[in-house]
Amino acid sequence: MVRILLLALCFALPASAAEEVVLGLSRDRVSITAFFDGSEILVFGAVKRDEPIPEERLEVIITVEGPREPLVIRRKERRFGIWVNTESVEVASAPSFYAVASTAPLVVAMSEEEDLRSRVSIYNAIRTVSAAPEGTDTARFIDALVRIRLREGLYQRRPYHVVLDEQTLFRTSVQLPANISEGGYETRIFLTRQGEIVHQFKTVIDVQKVGLERFLFSLSREQPFVYGIMAVGIALVAGWGASAGFALLRR
Numbered sequence: 001m002v003r004i005l006l007l008a009l010c011f012a013l014p015a016s017a018a019e020e021v022v023l024g025l026s027r028d029r030v031s032i033t034a035f036f037d038g039s040e041i042l043v044f045g046a047v048k049r050d051e052p053i054p055e056e057r058l059e060v061i062i063t064v065e066g067p068r069e070p071l072v073i074r075r076k077e078r079r080f081g082i083w084v085n086t087e088s089v090e091v092a093s094a095p096s097f098y099a100v101a102s103t104a105p106l107v108v109a110m111s112e113e114e115d116l117r118s119r120v121s122i123y124n125a126i127r128t129v130s131a132a133p134e135g136t137d138t139a140r141f142i143d144a145l146v147r148i149r150l151r152e153g154l155y156q157r158r159p160y161h162v163v164l165d166e167q168t169l170f171r172t173s174v175q176l177p178a179n180i181s182e183g184g185y186e187t188r189i190f191l192t193r194q195g196e197i198v199h200q201f202k203t204v205i206d207v208q209k210v211g212l213e214r215f216l217f218s219l220s221r222e223q224p225f226v227y228g229i230m231a232v233g234i235a236l237v238a239g240w241g242a243s244a245g246f247a248l249l250r251r
Helices: 002-012 112-118 138-152 211-222 224-250
Strands: 019-025 029-032 039-049 058-065 068-079 082-095 098-102 129-131 155-159 163-165 169-176 183-193 196-209
Touching: 019 183, 019 196, 039 058, 039 183, 058 163, 058 169, 068 138, 082 138, 098 169, 112 183, 112 196, 138 155, 155 169
Parallel strands: 029 196, 098 155
Antiparallel strands: 019 039, 039 169, 058 098, 058 183, 068 082, 082 129, 163 169, 183 196
Protein backbone atom coordinates (compact mmCIF):
# COMPACT_ATOMS: atom_id res chain seq x y z
CA MET A 1 0.00 0.00 0.00
CA VAL A 2 2.83 2.39 0.91
CA ARG A 3 4.60 1.64 -2.38
CA ILE A 4 1.41 2.44 -4.31
CA LEU A 5 1.02 5.76 -2.50
CA LEU A 6 4.66 6.70 -3.16
CA LEU A 7 4.28 5.82 -6.85
CA ALA A 8 1.11 7.90 -7.12
CA LEU A 9 2.84 10.82 -5.39
CA CYS A 10 5.75 10.69 -7.86
CA PHE A 11 3.35 10.92 -10.80
CA ALA A 12 1.39 13.74 -9.13
CA LEU A 13 4.41 15.97 -8.55
CA PRO A 14 5.32 18.24 -11.52
CA ALA A 15 8.62 17.38 -13.14
CA SER A 16 11.28 20.06 -12.84
CA ALA A 17 12.29 21.72 -16.10
CA ALA A 18 15.51 20.49 -17.69
CA GLU A 19 16.41 24.14 -18.45
CA GLU A 20 15.52 27.09 -16.22
CA VAL A 21 16.15 30.86 -16.27
CA VAL A 22 18.32 32.54 -13.65
CA LEU A 23 17.53 36.23 -14.14
CA GLY A 24 19.26 39.50 -13.35
CA LEU A 25 18.17 43.12 -13.87
CA SER A 26 20.31 46.25 -13.88
CA ARG A 27 17.49 47.80 -11.86
CA ASP A 28 14.03 46.71 -10.70
CA ARG A 29 12.77 50.24 -10.02
CA VAL A 30 12.63 53.31 -12.28
CA SER A 31 11.86 56.76 -10.84
CA ILE A 32 10.12 59.39 -12.98
CA THR A 33 11.20 62.90 -12.01
CA ALA A 34 10.57 66.33 -13.52
CA PHE A 35 13.76 65.87 -15.61
CA PHE A 36 13.12 62.25 -16.63
CA ASP A 37 14.08 61.71 -20.28
CA GLY A 38 13.91 57.93 -20.46
CA SER A 39 15.83 55.03 -19.02
CA GLU A 40 17.61 51.91 -20.21
CA ILE A 41 17.01 48.57 -18.48
CA LEU A 42 19.58 45.82 -18.90
CA VAL A 43 18.07 42.33 -18.69
CA PHE A 44 20.57 39.51 -18.32
CA GLY A 45 20.72 36.00 -16.99
CA ALA A 46 21.77 32.43 -17.45
CA VAL A 47 20.22 29.09 -18.27
CA LYS A 48 20.46 26.53 -15.48
CA ARG A 49 20.56 22.91 -16.63
CA ASP A 50 20.36 19.51 -14.99
CA GLU A 51 21.22 17.73 -18.24
CA PRO A 52 23.67 18.22 -21.16
CA ILE A 53 22.80 20.91 -23.71
CA PRO A 54 20.34 19.49 -26.28
CA GLU A 55 21.27 19.52 -29.94
CA GLU A 56 18.33 21.71 -30.98
CA ARG A 57 19.13 25.44 -31.05
CA LEU A 58 18.02 27.42 -27.99
CA GLU A 59 16.19 30.71 -28.55
CA VAL A 60 15.55 33.39 -25.92
CA ILE A 61 12.62 35.84 -26.08
CA ILE A 62 12.27 38.74 -23.64
CA THR A 63 9.18 40.95 -23.33
CA VAL A 64 8.59 44.03 -21.19
CA GLU A 65 4.95 45.11 -20.88
CA GLY A 66 3.65 48.33 -19.33
CA PRO A 67 0.29 48.80 -17.56
CA ARG A 68 -2.71 47.89 -19.70
CA GLU A 69 -5.47 50.35 -20.57
CA PRO A 70 -8.67 50.42 -22.62
CA LEU A 71 -8.56 52.86 -25.51
CA VAL A 72 -10.52 54.19 -28.45
CA ILE A 73 -8.88 54.34 -31.89
CA ARG A 74 -10.43 57.00 -34.12
CA ARG A 75 -10.12 57.57 -37.83
CA LYS A 76 -9.99 61.11 -39.14
CA GLU A 77 -11.09 62.25 -42.58
CA ARG A 78 -11.04 65.62 -44.29
CA ARG A 79 -14.57 66.96 -44.66
CA PHE A 80 -15.34 70.43 -46.05
CA GLY A 81 -11.74 71.54 -45.49
CA ILE A 82 -11.44 70.37 -41.86
CA TRP A 83 -10.35 67.10 -40.22
CA VAL A 84 -13.13 65.34 -38.31
CA ASN A 85 -13.44 62.00 -36.51
CA THR A 86 -15.46 59.46 -38.47
CA GLU A 87 -15.17 55.79 -37.51
CA SER A 88 -13.87 54.54 -34.16
CA VAL A 89 -12.95 51.20 -32.61
CA GLU A 90 -12.80 50.40 -28.90
CA VAL A 91 -10.02 48.09 -27.70
CA ALA A 92 -10.66 46.29 -24.42
CA SER A 93 -7.02 46.30 -23.30
CA ALA A 94 -3.69 47.31 -24.84
CA PRO A 95 -0.28 47.67 -23.19
CA SER A 96 0.82 51.28 -22.71
CA PHE A 97 4.35 50.05 -23.46
CA TYR A 98 5.49 46.81 -25.05
CA ALA A 99 8.93 45.63 -26.13
CA VAL A 100 9.80 42.20 -27.48
CA ALA A 101 13.43 41.24 -28.08
CA SER A 102 14.69 37.86 -29.25
CA THR A 103 17.71 35.96 -30.48
CA ALA A 104 15.99 35.41 -33.85
CA PRO A 105 12.86 36.69 -35.64
CA LEU A 106 9.82 35.82 -33.56
CA VAL A 107 8.33 33.61 -36.27
CA VAL A 108 11.49 31.48 -36.06
CA ALA A 109 11.94 31.53 -32.28
CA MET A 110 8.33 30.66 -31.40
CA SER A 111 5.54 28.75 -33.10
CA GLU A 112 2.28 30.50 -33.92
CA GLU A 113 0.41 28.33 -31.43
CA GLU A 114 2.76 29.25 -28.58
CA ASP A 115 2.56 32.91 -29.56
CA LEU A 116 -1.24 32.84 -29.45
CA ARG A 117 -1.23 31.01 -26.13
CA SER A 118 1.29 33.27 -24.38
CA ARG A 119 0.46 36.51 -26.29
CA VAL A 120 4.08 37.35 -27.06
CA SER A 121 3.98 39.31 -30.33
CA ILE A 122 2.73 42.89 -30.30
CA TYR A 123 -0.50 42.12 -32.15
CA ASN A 124 -1.34 39.20 -29.86
CA ALA A 125 -0.57 41.33 -26.79
CA ILE A 126 -3.45 43.66 -27.75
CA ARG A 127 -6.73 42.25 -26.47
CA THR A 128 -9.77 41.73 -28.69
CA VAL A 129 -11.66 44.72 -30.02
CA SER A 130 -14.63 45.27 -27.71
CA ALA A 131 -16.80 47.53 -29.89
CA ALA A 132 -16.79 48.57 -33.54
CA PRO A 133 -19.42 49.56 -36.12
CA GLU A 134 -20.65 46.72 -38.30
CA GLY A 135 -18.50 46.23 -41.37
CA THR A 136 -15.52 48.11 -39.90
CA ASP A 137 -12.10 46.78 -40.87
CA THR A 138 -10.75 46.55 -37.32
CA ALA A 139 -7.38 45.22 -38.49
CA ARG A 140 -6.62 48.59 -40.10
CA PHE A 141 -7.26 50.37 -36.79
CA ILE A 142 -4.98 47.98 -34.89
CA ASP A 143 -2.32 48.41 -37.60
CA ALA A 144 -2.54 52.19 -37.16
CA LEU A 145 -2.22 51.90 -33.37
CA VAL A 146 0.86 49.68 -33.64
CA ARG A 147 2.43 51.90 -36.32
CA ILE A 148 1.99 55.07 -34.22
CA ARG A 149 3.31 53.51 -31.03
CA LEU A 150 6.27 51.97 -32.85
CA ARG A 151 7.13 55.45 -34.14
CA GLU A 152 6.83 56.90 -30.60
CA GLY A 153 9.02 54.18 -29.10
CA LEU A 154 6.16 52.86 -26.94
CA TYR A 155 6.14 49.59 -28.90
CA GLN A 156 9.44 47.97 -29.88
CA ARG A 157 10.39 44.94 -31.97
CA ARG A 158 13.98 43.80 -31.49
CA PRO A 159 14.85 40.61 -33.40
CA TYR A 160 18.48 39.53 -32.91
CA HIS A 161 18.71 42.00 -30.00
CA VAL A 162 19.15 39.26 -27.38
CA VAL A 163 22.74 38.04 -27.25
CA LEU A 164 23.15 34.38 -26.28
CA ASP A 165 26.65 33.11 -25.43
CA GLU A 166 27.49 29.42 -25.39
CA GLN A 167 23.77 28.52 -25.22
CA THR A 168 23.88 29.63 -21.56
CA LEU A 169 24.37 33.37 -20.92
CA PHE A 170 21.95 35.90 -22.40
CA ARG A 171 21.51 39.67 -22.25
CA THR A 172 19.58 42.51 -23.86
CA SER A 173 18.66 46.12 -23.15
CA VAL A 174 15.25 47.79 -23.26
CA GLN A 175 14.90 51.53 -23.74
CA LEU A 176 12.05 53.11 -21.77
CA PRO A 177 11.00 56.42 -23.42
CA ALA A 178 10.28 59.62 -21.52
CA ASN A 179 6.51 59.38 -22.04
CA ILE A 180 5.95 56.05 -20.25
CA SER A 181 3.13 55.47 -17.75
CA GLU A 182 3.84 54.56 -14.16
CA GLY A 183 3.03 51.15 -12.77
CA GLY A 184 4.34 47.61 -12.81
CA TYR A 185 6.18 46.56 -15.99
CA GLU A 186 5.93 42.80 -16.35
CA THR A 187 9.10 41.25 -17.72
CA ARG A 188 8.93 37.75 -19.21
CA ILE A 189 11.73 35.51 -20.44
CA PHE A 190 10.94 32.52 -22.67
CA LEU A 191 13.33 29.70 -23.54
CA THR A 192 12.27 27.88 -26.69
CA ARG A 193 13.52 25.00 -28.80
CA GLN A 194 12.05 24.22 -32.22
CA GLY A 195 9.41 26.88 -31.57
CA GLU A 196 8.15 25.30 -28.34
CA ILE A 197 8.47 26.91 -24.88
CA VAL A 198 10.67 24.84 -22.57
CA HIS A 199 10.66 27.34 -19.69
CA GLN A 200 9.44 30.83 -18.86
CA PHE A 201 10.18 33.29 -16.07
CA LYS A 202 8.36 36.43 -14.89
CA THR A 203 9.35 39.43 -12.81
CA VAL A 204 8.18 43.04 -12.44
CA ILE A 205 9.96 46.38 -12.85
CA ASP A 206 8.35 49.12 -10.75
CA VAL A 207 8.05 52.51 -12.50
CA GLN A 208 6.86 55.34 -10.22
CA LYS A 209 6.74 59.13 -10.18
CA VAL A 210 8.76 60.69 -7.34
CA GLY A 211 9.31 64.16 -5.88
CA LEU A 212 7.32 67.05 -7.37
CA GLU A 213 5.96 64.84 -10.16
CA ARG A 214 4.50 62.43 -7.60
CA PHE A 215 3.04 65.26 -5.49
CA LEU A 216 1.27 66.90 -8.45
CA PHE A 217 0.00 63.56 -9.77
CA SER A 218 -1.41 62.54 -6.37
CA LEU A 219 -2.95 65.98 -5.84
CA SER A 220 -4.70 65.90 -9.23
CA ARG A 221 -6.23 62.48 -8.42
CA GLU A 222 -7.03 62.86 -4.72
CA GLN A 223 -7.93 66.58 -4.54
CA PRO A 224 -8.85 67.74 -8.05
CA PHE A 225 -10.50 70.96 -6.80
CA VAL A 226 -7.37 72.08 -4.94
CA TYR A 227 -5.25 71.08 -7.94
CA GLY A 228 -7.47 73.15 -10.25
CA ILE A 229 -7.30 76.21 -7.99
CA MET A 230 -3.53 75.88 -7.75
CA ALA A 231 -3.20 75.52 -11.54
CA VAL A 232 -5.30 78.66 -12.11
CA GLY A 233 -3.25 80.54 -9.49
CA ILE A 234 0.05 79.55 -11.12
CA ALA A 235 -1.30 80.61 -14.54
CA LEU A 236 -2.36 84.02 -13.16
CA VAL A 237 1.00 84.59 -11.48
CA ALA A 238 2.86 83.53 -14.64
CA GLY A 239 0.72 85.86 -16.77
CA TRP A 240 1.21 88.78 -14.39
CA GLY A 241 4.96 88.13 -14.27
CA ALA A 242 5.22 88.07 -18.07
CA SER A 243 3.20 91.28 -18.34
CA ALA A 244 5.37 93.02 -15.75
CA GLY A 245 8.51 91.86 -17.53
CA PHE A 246 7.36 93.26 -20.90
CA ALA A 247 6.43 96.54 -19.18
CA LEU A 248 9.95 96.86 -17.78
CA LEU A 249 11.46 96.11 -21.19
CA ARG A 250 9.38 98.88 -22.81
CA ARG A 251 10.75 101.42 -20.37
